[in-house]
Amino acid sequence: xxxxxxxxxxxxxxxxxxxxxxxxxxxxxxxxxxxxxxxxxxxxxxxxxxxxxxxxxxxxxxxxxxxxxxxxxxxxxxxxxxxxxxxxxxxxxxxxxxxxxxxxxxxxxxxxxx
Amino acid sequence: xxxxxxxxxxxxxxxxxxxxxxxxxxxxxxxxxxxxxxxxxxxxxxxxxxxxxxxxxxxxxxxxxxxxxxxxxxxxxxxxxxxxxxxxxxxxxxxxxxxxxxxxxxxxxxxxxxx
Numbered sequence: 001x002x003x004x005x006x007x008x009x010x011x012x013x014x015x016x017x018x019x020x021x022x023x024x025x026x027x028x029x030x031x032x033x034x035x036x037x038x039x040x041x042x043x044x045x046x047x048x049x050x051x052x053x054x055x056x057x058x059x060x061x062x063x064x065x066x067x068x069x070x071x072x073x074x075x076x077x078x079x080x081x082x083x084x085x086x087x088x089x090x091x092x093x094x095x096x097x098x099x100x101x102x103x104x105x106x107x108x109x110x111x112x113x114x
Numbered sequence: 115x116x117x118x119x120x121x122x123x124x125x126x127x128x129x130x131x132x133x134x135x136x137x138x139x140x141x142x143x144x145x146x147x148x149x150x151x152x153x154x155x156x157x158x159x160x161x162x163x164x165x166x167x168x169x170x171x172x173x174x175x176x177x178x179x180x181x182x183x184x185x186x187x188x189x190x191x192x193x194x195x196x197x198x199x200x201x202x203x204x205x206x207x208x209x210x211x212x213x214x215x216x217x218x219x220x221x222x223x224x225x226x227x228x229x
Contacts (some may be wrong), residue, residue, distance in 0.1 A: 004156070023122045043118070043204055044157070089156070093216050095186030097144045098209060099164050102217045104156035 003027045004092050006065030006105035021079040026071065032091035033099070035064060035075045038087045038107070048075070048089075069070055069073050080112045118139070118221035120205050127195050135190040135224045137205030138199045144210040146188040147218060148180060151202040163188060164210060192226075200228045 005024045013019045021035075031052045036044035050057040050064045050073065057064050077084055080098045090105040119140045127133040137146065145164050150156040161170045163182045177199070179191040192199055202225050208220040 002156075010119075031119070034216065036220075039223065043120075043206075043218070043222045048218045049216060067150050094168075095216070099147075099169070099210065100218070101159055102147075102157075102218060103159075105157045106154065 001026075002106075003030075004090055004103050004105040004109050008108050009106070010109040010111070013080045015082055015112055015114050016079045019075075019080045019084065019089075019110055019112070021075040021077075021110065022054055022086050023073045023075075023105055024071060025073075025092050027092070027094075027103075028071070028105070029094055031095055032093040033064070033066060033073050034091045034093065034102070036061075036089040036091060037103075038089060044089055077110075080110075082112050082114065085110055085112045097104065117227070118205055118207055120158070120221035120224050122204075122224060123151055123222060124225050124227070126229060127192075128229055130194045131196065133192050133226065135192075135203050137188045137190070137221055138186050139205075139207045139211075139219075140186070140222075141207050142185065143218060144185070145208045146182060147206040147208070148188070148190050148205065149204040151204060151223075152200075157204055160190070184185050186213035195228045197228050200226055202226075204206070 035047040036047040039074045064075045087107045089107045091102040093100045138216045141164040148160045149158040160174045181189045202223045205221045208218045
């Protein structure tokens with residue numbers, strides 16, 4: 001039972017355009033959502049997050065939107081740059097009080113072309 | 115730079131031969147996690163430590179064990195690796211308090227091959 005789903009395995013976007021990566025979840029107990037970026041041969045690195053009490057969080061070129069009623073979040077990258085080419089993982093968290101257990105999606109490979 | 119280090123980066127073991135993967139961190143985080151990631155799949159949490167308290171996920175096979183001798187180090191032991199255990203193993207850390215405790219810091223991973 002996949003609780004976090006990224007239905008697009010890959011996405012290709014031209015440099016300078018907007019990249020939109022989508023993520024759906026099923027468990028209403030998730031209280032925090034994160035996006036991680038992964039380059040080949042490296043571990044995932046934290047990109048941006050959003051609490052379940054918010055609907056938008058912005059950090060430079062990256063914005064995450066959360067629609068709780070639809071159990072959907074999206075990551076917008078504007079403008080897209082070639083260095084953004086990587087695999088992006090959506091993750092959802094259940095707070096245990098001392099640890100935050102992440103459930104990941106399967107990732108979307110973003111290719112930013114010149 | 116504060117970081118999460120995993121050794122080795124690539125490990126080859128034989129079917130049934132015990133193997134240990136290691137993780138160390140210089141972030142002084144209280145929580146450490148081990149994930150298994152198979153090809154084209156999501157990273158899957160195996161277990162985590164809050165300080166010395168070990169927390170196993172319900173569906174983690176008994177074949178997988180872990181040790182955390184101190185704050186900085188954590189080990190993943192696979193007692194009898196099967197072909198299905200070939201995967202990337204990711205170690206991560208996080209704080210145990212504050213709003214940033216949701217953020218986990220990952221090492222580069224160890225790719226395990228079972229022959």
